[in-house]
Amino acid sequence: MNQAPYIVDRNSKCRAASSQSSSACNLDGGGSGWRQFCCCVSLPTTTTETPATTGAASSTTTTEEGGGNNDPHIQSLKGAHYTLLKGGNFLAWSFSKGPVDWRLLASYSGSSSRFTPQSLLLLDHSGQTMEFTAEKCEWQAHSEDEWRHVRAGSLLSTDGSNWDVQEVNKRTQDPLSMESVIFLNMDEAGGPRKVARLLVHCSPQEHLNFKVSVFEKNDMDHVGGELGAVPDANKSLHLSFLSAKLGSMVTKMDTEFEVPGTWLMLGGSEAAAAYLTSKTVDEGIGASLLSTSCSDVQEQEAEKICAKHLQKEGHHAEIFTDCVFDVCHGGGEQDAQSAAAFISA
Template identity: 60%
Template sequence: MELTAEDCAWRDARHGGRPVRESEFLSHGASALEVTQVGKETEDFLSMESMIWLKMQSENGFRKVARLLVHCKPGDHMDFKVSMFDKSDMEHVGGELGDHLSFFSSKLAVKTKTDDNFQAPGTWVGLGGSEAAAAYLNSKMQATAASLISTTCSEAEEQEAEKICGKHLQKDDGNHPEIFGDCVFDICHGAGGEEVAQSAKAFIAA
């Protein structure tokens, strides 16, 4: 499965990158992906929402292991959350996914897991992705690096960004402590204005 913010479309890498449709059940040995939502238009600035469930084979058939929720704005950015339902499964998730992982208990209490190895190892193609997506991601990374080099953020601009983010987000939100900081950084470095904070708020609530 592959998704980039170029067009926010899920593709099946095993079958030539064909578009994945809603309600598909993609089985692969003892695991399967159930696609329950693809490209749903949202009422906020994120514009598209997708939801995919990871299931694993057990003695009683397939059981739900994790839910991947993605908000994506074509040509811009994406946000994602991975929710897991069995605490023992959390130890098998690392890299960038591990840093966005949360465990939901029966009381819906949230526990966040972080991983020191934030960067996924290997190249995009080496991880199973397509050459086309790899080229798109490389161009975005180069553009982002150039933008960060040329864009400075003064103390006054950072304070203004904090004020904008504070209108929509709680700075000390125990469940999503990194989102406020990301909001301030993005606005301060020219990624947008209040729309950034509104998008972050909508994603937290999803």
């Protein structure tokens, strides 16, 4: 419990009272002189793995999070952290339990665009489909042989589940990033239950970051895909792309999660398929990044840029290392800004 007093302001926000802020809180706007006090309490939760640029779910029962973090850095729901150095279509996340069978596919660019996530495809076994691309940073749903824009407040239902669209294209603190939020719910005897939250941050024409939060520990056994990966004990995967002081990075090709077929064959739109064609040209697996190293001067400059927006130590230390890697290999300060915005989402 944090130190009292705390007050509730007119927007029902709990904030600390100080000499510069009024502690008065007139209930219902009346002038009765009543004051409402509260204390901010950290509610008990299970252990949370928080990924880099890809925010915590707003629920006291959140258990795990994972996502494609600011370029091709994967933080799985089960603690694996690695960098994907391969373009193509991959099974990013899946959930199969009871009446639901969901799959989230992600398309990554080629090495010329630093293997960044460019498009998502959310699929239900009943045929319900939603698509998101970095070209326009917006969700579309497929129904009756056509694609239509999805608005905030939409509820897409099917047998046994529904997808509740909470936010669409909400502008974040980073003016080049748009945020979207979807809750995935499963029907049960007592009514719909929140299973997961899908958060997407998108920079138009650049790339997107995504994160999935699963709310109940018991559901973790039913999660698959990249975000269901466990830490790999194979030490040979640790490649020293960075200096000794920053550590090494784990890289993977995710062959086991690669999905055969074109984006169109997988259920995507023709427009998205055309956009991805321009982004997935690959000059060889990991070619440009694997052959490029950073000098000490470049690394020091990258550290300075990332330190403006991210903490070097602590819970997000791996994200800081990812940021240095990205800036050293063709990125810029926007990568650090994007990572910071996604952490706080």
